[in-house]
Amino acid sequence: MTDIDRSEPDGHERPGDAPPPASDESAVPARWEHAAALFLRWREGETRAMDELVRLMTPVLWHVVRAYGLDRALAEDVVQTTWLTLVRRHETIQDPRAVSGWLTMCARREAWRVGKLQRRADPTEVEHLEPHLPTHESAEQTAGVEDEKRQLWNSVERLDDRCQRLLRIIAFDDRPDYARIAQDLAMPVGSIGPTRQRCLGKLRTLLEGDGWRRDSDED
């Protein structure tokens, strides 16, 4: 079973493999389904479909790569390398439905590789993300919502690095294998992966200790 619990890509996951067929139950296509459709259109000669694919997936790749602790400039390089690798090596993706998983896996491998080099070069520099909430104000973003975000971030920051990385990758990486595995096992997507559950559990404990309303994450 493919699992994202391992913080480092280690070759057990095979992005080129065929993912399971899409679930046709949901009305709004999942992002990976949208990505697959765009990739297919590009392969069939519609060059502009690639631009849409880049727009769709770049934000995901950014957060996946940053989860590895790369500085922002290096993270940009890794995202770009990932895209150029897709253009150069897209023939190796046998099933276009695998494209989003292929992209995130490629980004994770490259981030891991580059991250090791960065840590070797500069072992002392640890970037600390300063929460700069709120970044923008709107009618929806009431003070309550901002408080909630701040509270959530405070708890996330108290998790160990591995849990932070894992949760961030999972939060942004919706991949077909998760959806399908869950469907096949009649098990909710969220139940897959003991490490993931352990990290989520820790986060919830921290949140509850902080007075987080248990029902507020169920709406």
Place this chain on the structure above:
Amino acid sequence: MKTEDFAADAALFARLRAVWEDVDPMPADLVDRMVAAVAVEDLSREYALLTLVEADLAAVRSDSDTATLQFSDGTTTVLLHITQMEDGQHRVDGWVDASALDVRFVQASREFTAELGDHGRFALEGVPAGVGRLRLSVRDEAGEQHDFQTPQFEV
């Protein structure tokens, strides 16, 4: 694990996404730059061809080690100033009359990505002598992206 737990996990992940998007936002222009980088890399794409308008090749044949080339498709113009450096490699200073998103000089076996400056300026360093073509992705004033390439020329 119950369905309610699944819903709770999904909701919590959605909130986590929102927090990371706030705390560590993607650079505002990253998507545009990635679109351009991919466009320039994508050989299946159809590039509008810029043709050579003017070449000051006399300079190359003279003792001064510079050349100036101008390419255009009637709307977009690219100006290149090529200088031979002391180490025998070349520096290319360029300017395009649109907002440059990605510029590359592609030779048979290698390619060079230009450093982009303000106002359509770009520069390539360490280019060895040989034939190649410039491939660039620009954005016009209306925000439309265009991909161009020049015919092959000799540096």
